[in-house]
Amino acid sequence: MARVTVWNEYRHERESEVVADIYPDGIHAVVADALREGGHEVRTATLDEGPEHGLTENVLDETDVLVWWGHAAHDEVRDAVVDRVHERVLDGMGLIVLHSAHYSKLFKRLMGTSCSLKWREAAERERLWTIEPGHPIADGIGEAIELEEAEMYGERFDVPAPDTLVFTSWFEGGETFRSGCCYRRGSGKVFYFRPGHETYPIYHDEDVRRVLRNAVEWAEPGDGPTPEFGNAEPREDIDTDDDRTVH
Template sequence: MVRVTVWNEFRHERESDVVAEVYPDGIHAVVADAVAEAGHDIRTATLDEGPDHGLTESVLDDTDVLLWWGHAAHDEVRDEVVERVHDRVLDGTGFIALHSAHYSKIFKRLMGTSCSLKWREAAERERLWVVEPGHPIADGLGEYVELPETEMYGERFDVPAPDTLVFSSWFEGGEIFRSGCCYRRGSGNVFYFRPGHETYPIYHDEAVQQVLRNAVEWAAPGDGPDPAFGNADPIEEIDTDDDRTVH
């Protein structure tokens, strides 16, 4: 069982009737319910839950994988919280950035780039192609997932080349996009998944929910040894006397 925290701004759903009709209890609620079907331990957190945005030290201590959805209030996330999450990812916490979280402070911090892209809202069709069918995030899917109404994201997507590209999107207007990008940052697994605009019921889609469950299991930390850093004693017996050292 993976301990999962789903984080969401939870602003659009409270401020827009259009969004509230699609996600009356918040995007985080739908994502959390989808992931919970795999039997994982789920909690949610939102932007306005105190000065730590619901991501206190104790919450992060109890989190194996953090899913992040943000759009309108990236700048309101406190830098101290961003650094806290960044440190946890380097230590092994899995991180999944959803849709417009490409422009969140934490994702840009992890990528080290602007994470900018083209975009268009025209309720156009998207075909999400599985380009790495052997990857565990693609388990249970067909060759592609077709979404009838989406927001277009187009290249160039200003991120580092992914370690593995699982999904590539084609849009009705002609653009393409790297929609499922896997990275390793320190000891943590990071996955960017593009689908999920707030005015379309994309997180209700069964195939999208399957991707979310697969991604959580992929991103969860393993049971390997913790890395050791710094000055190290030799494993074999050697002469360690060396007066040339300046440390």
């Protein structure tokens, strides 16, 4: 099973009674419990956990998949930590980006776009349609996930076209949204999953929890060869004398 770190700002839960009632120990605690139910080894880290936000080199070296939830304090994440996490993703660490973390420094860097979208808070119904039922992230999920109350995210979602789109959402107000997007960046796998606004009990939903477990298993690094880069010795016997090089 994967070694997982669940990262969360952990600000709303300490500042809002509404959020604290739903997530008394933090969103990260509920997400971590969902992943432990799948047998994964899970630790948590938060924004105010020291100058490195709990994401030290040692923590990341012991992380196969990082789960990231952020909303109100994207700008407070130190660039040096973003650099470190970004490099680990390119080296093969999996990354699950949740809800409003679409606007995190890390996700925007990986996508190379603004990652902007439409939004509305009206406690409206959301239906996430499973459009790739054969994908591992959709394992055990029915034709659709029904969420009675959700924050609306609407198109256009300014991200690159996903390698695979697993879920797409419809909202009661009429908008649609690409809600389950798979990417590869370097040797790492990235999954963006839309549901998760802090004032609704999204991460208590059993289908959402199953998707999170499936996503971790999908994003976990495999056992393939480690890529090698740079100047390479020939595998066959060739003449390597060439005075024209400028390197």
